[in-house]
Amino acid sequence: MATIYDVSVLAGVSLATVSRVINKNGNVSEKTAKKVLAAMEQLGYRPNAIAQSLASNRSNSVGILIPELCGPFFGNLMSGAEKRLRDANKHVIITAGHSKEESEKAGIDFLLSRNCDALILHLDALSDEYLVELSKRGIPIVVINRFVPSLQENCIYLDNMTGGYQATKEMIAQGHRDIAYIAGPDWKEDAKARFEGHKKALQEANIDFIPELIYKGDFKQESGSDGLKHLLSKAIEFTALVCANDEMASGAMAFAREHDIGLPDAISIIGFDNIVYSSYLFPALTTINYPVEEMAKMAAALILKEVYQVKGLKITNEFYPSLVRRQSVATLKN
Amino acid sequence: MATIYDVSVLAGVSLATVSRVINKNGNVSEKTAKKVLAAMEQLGYRPNAIAQSLASNRSNSVGILIPELCGPFFGNLMSGAEKRLRDANKHVIITAGHSKEESEKAGIDFLLSRNCDALILHLDALSDEYLVELSKRGIPIVVINRFVPSLQENCIYLDNMTGGYQATKEMIAQGHRDIAYIAGPDWKEDAKARFEGHKKALQEANIDFIPELIYKGDFKQESGSDGLKHLLSKAIEFTALVCANDEMASGAMAFAREHDIGLPDAISIIGFDNIVYSSYLFPALTTINYPVEEMAKMAAALILKEVYQVKGLKITNEFYPSLVRRQSVATLKN
DNA sequence: TTGTAGGCGTTATCAG
DNA sequence: CTGATAACGCCTACAA
Secondary structure, X not given: OOXXXXXXXXXXXXXXXXXHHHHOOOOOOHHHHHHHHHHHXXXXXXXXHHHHHHHXXXXXXXXXXXXXXXXXXXXXXXXXXXXXXXXXOOEEEEEEOXXXXXXXXXXXXXXXXXXXXXXXXXXXXXXXXXXXXXXXXXXXXXXEOOOOHHHHHHEEEEOHHHHHHHHHHHHHHOOOOXXXXXXXXXXXXXXXXXXXXXXXXXXXXXXXXXXXXXXXXXXXXXXXXXXXXXXXXXXXXXXXEEEOOHHHHHHHHHXXXXXXXXXXXXXXXXXOEOOOOHHHOOOOOXXXXXXXXXXXXXXXXXXXXXOOOOOOOOOOOEEOOEEEOXXXXXXXXX | OOOHHHHHHHHOOOHHHHHHHHHOOOOOOHHHHHHHHHHHHHHOOOOOHHHHHHHHOOOOEEEEEEOOOOOHHHHHHHHHHHHHHHHOOOEEXXXXXXXXXXXXXXXXXXXXXXXXXEEEEOOOOOOHHHHHHHHHOOOOEEEEOOOXXXXXXXXXXXXXXXXXXXXXXXXHHOOOOOEEEEEOOOOOHHHHHHHHHHHHHHHHOOOOOOHHHEEEOOOOHHHHXXXXXXXXXXXXXXXXXXXOOHHHHHHHHHHHHHOOOOOOOOOEEEOOEOOOOHHHOOOOOEEEEOOHHHHHHHHHHHHHHHOOOOXXXXXXXXXXXXXXXXXXOOOOOO
């Protein structure tokens, strides 16, 4: 691989001059610039980003840490951030945290060791304190789907509680009063908030909260099937099922179908997230929209603004969920 | 951030010695090693991967280039490779090529400029020649889902033609003879091969190939709906629809549902890929399994073996598709 | 406008 | 077993 040195020799100028034309800073006469460009072309020269990064302490890359690399939700997250950053000629380095503290720490270390200029984090296990600590170390971070009080400005989050509220409220609006709930893991903040919203909606409608109608899943499809199975095994009847995310909802739907439970007539189901295939389920899943892609783009914009000094960017930290009505919720006739 | 120099001072040894204990190479007495370790601990020292990479010409990271960061197929691809590599303490740097030549080139350049030790590529636009050229430049590459004759050893590919054949053959086996086909873009090798398989199956069963029963889609859901709509608008009847991938199949299914076309009775549908939610569609989609995740793991294994000299790894270059029977194909009664 | 030289944090080759 | 010291490829004052 040709280096800046080779170029300088071929062009008959100094290293510094070549560097100047590469970075378009400093003043270089048009004539020499042309010579250098020609030499670069001829040698097929590509700047070594590693060396640039070491020398300038800038890498033009931002690190992204998410729990998993697969799955519709995180796919959109990555994709949104990457698009926005690519437009600004920045790059992303992505790694998975696998929802485990050690693993998330390791992921962050990896990103830092790569000299990322900033980090976009979707964490499950790491504590707020750790984030605050990290932030103090000087590396700009933006946290997605989490509200850390002392890091407000750096958080891009959804009002999960309102989303949970909307979901259950929709069931109530359609005449349901016996409502089961498949929750996410209670150590995840978003799962907790959604569940709070559910309870709030019940309370507002003067519906008793019945612990037997709750199943604790893990946000994965299978726990949706398991959940519905478990709930049906109890003697308590219900006409509606609220799921803390779409993946569990799809699992529950699959279980229902296998057991000839008519949807949405026997059980109305609602999900959360509005993942890409929710409209392709049968019946098409009514759900709460989670604008991840936009939020990821906003996270990117925040970094562009704060770290790369791009002007004219409006930042919104809080996003709102919204009900997406499709066919999986039936109106209950008395 | 503490550097190796700070550590050496605190431990009262030389730079070289610290480097030795970091890399566990060279001989260091247990006593000095302990001192160094203590100093590292005390300073919270983390090696700077960038500097290591520059000095050693090794980055312990492998680059992955895929068309899109979202979508079920590529999600599994990333995820498979990342898992395998992470187990071996290597990291991945992922970027998107967006199926455009310029963009794919830029992606590769980015990965190279990051000093990746090897590349895993899923390309759409770039030519075989470019790959051969790239390979000659000295960077180890492995190509997924593509067979490049002169790079055989570095290709991990699926027998797409057989897959396409299996799909249509299953339809024929279930008594169908009027079979429509929604193809992928004809500039994608895999789409072409699948289509070839389709034609081969028809021919084998002495079924005339009817151009009007073909629609050319783009592998996205919407083109599945469009495709079915288009096919139905023709006067030619058909009882079966073969789709070149699951996403288009799900689009077609959605269209059918909206127009009260009974599935699978009025039209039997089969897909290709066996993406994660295909079993959650209604009716559950019969499809051809594409073991992407395993293939990605194999790609990673190949790199571990060739680039990082990991021993005892068996490499398989060609993978085979297989039929996954679910509910979307009905047996045709005469 | 251009060149010189020191430095970014490590690794690796020599001697000792 | 340990310590100098020269790379690695580039950036950036500072000088000229």
